[in-house]
Amino acid sequence: MTLSESNMQTAQLEITGMTCTHCAVTIQQLLLRQPGIQEARVDFAEGKGxxxxxxxxxxxDQIRQAVAQTPTYRVSRITLMQQGPASDGxxxxxxxxxxxxGSAAFAAAIRAEELGLETLMINDALPIGGTCVNVGCVPSKTLIRTxxxxxxxxxxxxxAVRPRGADIDFPRVIHDKQELVESLRQKKYLDVxxxxxxxxxxxxxxxxxxxxxVVVxxxxxxxxxxxxxxxxSRPRIPDIPGLKEVGYLTNRSLFELEEKPKSLTIMGAGYIGCExxxxxxxxxxxxxxxxFTDRVxxxxxxxxxxxxxxxMRAEGIEIWPNFRAQRFERTAEGIxxxxxxxxxxxxxxxxxxxVVVATGIQANVEELGLEAVxxxxxxxxxxxxNDFMQTSVPHIYAAGDVADTPAYVYTAAYExxxxxxxxxxxxxxxxxxxxVLPWVIFTDPQVAGVGMDEAQAERQGIPYxxxxxxxxxxxxALAARDTRGFIKLIRHAETDQLLGARVVAPEGGELIMTLSLAMKYHIPVQELASQLFPYLTLQEGIKLAALAFSKDVHKLSCCAS
Known part of the structure; x- marks a missing residue:
């Protein structure tokens, strides 16, 4: 087969395990036997090929694996030396x-480094780390825990326990939040x-x-x-008369306020608004x-x-469903x-x-020149x-919140x-x-889920x-005197396979990975019911919920199945 010179690449291999020139010759011959390798040279003195x-x-990776098949020789690093061909030759x-x-960018950069690819990262707007570490997951979750x-x-x-209250140093809360953000930005992104x-x-x-x-x-x-x-992505701001003029906050600017607000009106009852x-x-x-809809x-x-x-109402949060804001006006007393x-x-x-706007997110696609290409x-x-993250232009990919995929930091890295x-x-x-993607909303009680719910199963015509x-x-929950919430399992009525699950519970997010793995590995619901879950753990609720399909759990003694 004739190899096209325009497609050829050159790689430098750093090789360990060689003890003499004969080792170099052995590796060189091994490489030349691999389909697709046209030339190979190995130097014992330099430890390279x-x-x-x-x-x-x-x-x-296949070149690395070919060498790894030998008992002692290994390729510790591969560096691609020749750049890909451009259209102009x-x-x-x-x-x-x-x-x-952000997360998608850094996961891609880490993988590219493993492959020895010369890579350029161009960052704009938010500091390195993107939404999660700067204005999303990290600041919001540390504030939630505080x-x-x-x-x-x-x-x-x-x-029997009478709490005496808390003295909240609000500026210190924000200072500590920012200190954590800066620490993780350095340790988990820049240092990496x-x-x-x-x-x-x-x-x-x-x-x-x-x-x-790309022009910068x-x-x-x-x-x-x-x-x-x-x-x-960034917060989506609704086009409502007066909103821009009165001044509004989003999660980005709210988390920067060092003086505790007297009050907040939050627009939107999705997961961001509720958290x-x-x-x-x-x-x-x-x-x-x-x-503007009928519920949170x-x-x-x-x-x-x-x-x-x-x-939420029990803790004093006012909730106005079915209310559509039409106009905002600044007065001497407020908004x-x-x-x-x-x-x-x-x-x-x-x-x-x-006023805090929490009405969803929109992708950062403006002024990227997408239409032109x-x-x-x-x-x-x-x-x-598509499923490989390719856009409509095959050599251009998209990942993370800008793509039409679930908007989580862990999915962004995966993509x-x-x-x-x-x-x-x-x-x-x-x-x-x-x-079997698990997700969590960090309210209290937390809301977590995986797979489909009843409505989705109904729409797909699945017997459930x-x-x-x-x-x-x-x-x-009884021992903790905290019985807020429930565990709900949705199973296939004919195969006993788990179709999905929803958990509303304090720390309910800690349960959802177990249910995700049960779905991934096709563990029947009755198999979950027969397993030995540790007594007095919230995980035991999964077993009891599975048992509820066939037994009245009200009539079971502790630990009985």
């Missing part, structure tokens, strides 16, 4: 250009790539000038064989939620919404919010603190991708790795699989059964 190969026939500046600096500590200092589920030999990071706004060329700040241009778009509401209420802020967490089944809403209810009734009220968007405004593997490993078949167990039937 060089191969010229066709990436369509053999990948760097020259070479690309980089094998991979990553636009973005608020929980304050709540438990004032409230006890045990009549500090010794990478093939990665360059620059700051600036990147735009696609053509399918292989309308100045310097770089060419890349493959491009990964990982520009993330913010509970955290700030427990930190001593008066909180109101306005939601509208994406979930009504019983989940009702359970969470009950406990006047005008709106209507579905029956046409008009109502206005005064917010003397701040033919990258298509999904109906949601996110970049449309970044899949994109690089597919782009540079010809034999990679790894693709997206979110059938629901087993629902209140926490009042779980010994651990």
């Amino acid at each position: 060089w191969v010229r190969f066709d990436p369509q026939q053999i990948s760097p 020259g070479t690309y500046t980089y094998r991979l250009i990553i636009i973005g600096g 608020a929980e500590a304050a709540f438990h200092a004032r409230h006890s589920f045990f009549d 790539v500090s010794d990478f030999e093939h990665l360059k990071i620059i700051s600036g706004h990147a735009r696609l000038a053509d399918a292989h060329t 700040n309308d100045g310097e241009s770089y060419t890349g064989e493959k491009i990964l778009l990982a520009t993330g 913010i509401a509970m955290a700030y209420r427990r930190l001593g802020v008066q909180v109101r939620i306005i939601e 967490l509208r994406s979930q089944m009504p019983d989940i919404s009702a359970e969470l809403e009950h406990w 006047l919010i005008h709106g209507t209810f579905p029956d046409g009734r008009y109502h206005s009220f005064l917010e003397t603190g701040y 033919g990258v298509q968007l999904a109906g949601s405004g996110h970049i449309a991708v 970044g790795k899949i994109a690089v593997n597919h782009a540079f490993l010809s034999d990679s078949q790894e693709k997206l699989d979110y059938r 059964e629901v087993g629902k167990l209140p926490l009042s039937e779980i010994p651990r």
Whole structure:
């Protein structure tokens, strides 16, 4: 077979285990026997080898594996020396250009370094680390945990314990939050790539000038064989008269306030709005939620919404469902919010603190030059991708919040790795699989889920059964005097396979991975019912919920099955 010179690549191998020149000759002959390797040279003195190969026939990982089949020789690093061919007959500046600096971008950069790919990362807007570490997961969850500590200092589920309250140093809360953000940004992002030999990071706004060329700040241009778009998302701001003029906060700006707000009106009762509401209420802020649909967490089944809403109201959070804000007005006393209810009734009220917008997210796709190169968007405004993270332009990939995939930090990292593997490993078949994706909403009680719910099973015509167990039937919850919530399992009525699960419980998120694994490995529900779960753990609730399909758990003694 004649190899096309335009497709050939050269790699440098760092080889361990050689003790003499005969070792070098042995490895060299081994490499030359591999399909796709045209030339090979190994030098014992330098501990290195060089191969010229066709990436369509053999990948760097396969070269590494070929050497690893010997008893003692190993390839510790592979560096691709020759850049990919450009359309004009020259070479690309980089094998991979990553636009973005968050979780998807860093996962891609780590994988690219493992493959020895010359990579450029261009970051703009948020600092390195993106949404999660700077304005999302890390700051919100540490504030939620701080608020929980304050709540438990004032409230006890045990009549015999009388809490004495909490003295909250709010500026210190924000200072500690920011200290954690900066620490994790350094340790989990910048330090991770500090010794990478093939990665360059620059700051600036990147735009696609053509399918292989990226221009930064309308100045310097770089060419890349493959491009990964990982520009993330930002809060979606509704177009309501007066909202921009009165000034509003999002989770980004709210978490920066060092003076505790007197009150908040939160627009939106999705997971972001609910998490913010509970955290700030427990930190001593008066909180109101306005939601244009009929309940909180509208994406979930009504019983989940009702359970969470009950406990939110019990903590003093005002919830206004079916209220659509129509106009905002700044007055001397505060922000006047005008709106209507579905029956046409008009109502206005005064917010003397701040308005927080939590009405969803939108992808950062503006001014990327997508239209010029033919990258298509999904109906949601996110970049449309296939199961390998390819866009409508095959050598351009997208991952993380900018893509039309679930918007979690752990899925973003997963997608970044899949994109690089597919782009540079010809034999990679790894693709997206979110059938058993677990997720958690960090309210209290937490809401967690995996797989489908009853409505989704109904729409797909799947015969299903629901087993629902209140926490009042779980010994651990009874011992803790905290029986808020339930565990709900949805199973296939004919095969006994778990179709999905929903948990509403204190620390309920700690249960969901067990249920995800049960789905992934096709463990029947009755098999879950027969397993030995430790007594007085919340995990035991999974066993009891599984038993509820065939037995009346009210009539079981402790630990009986």
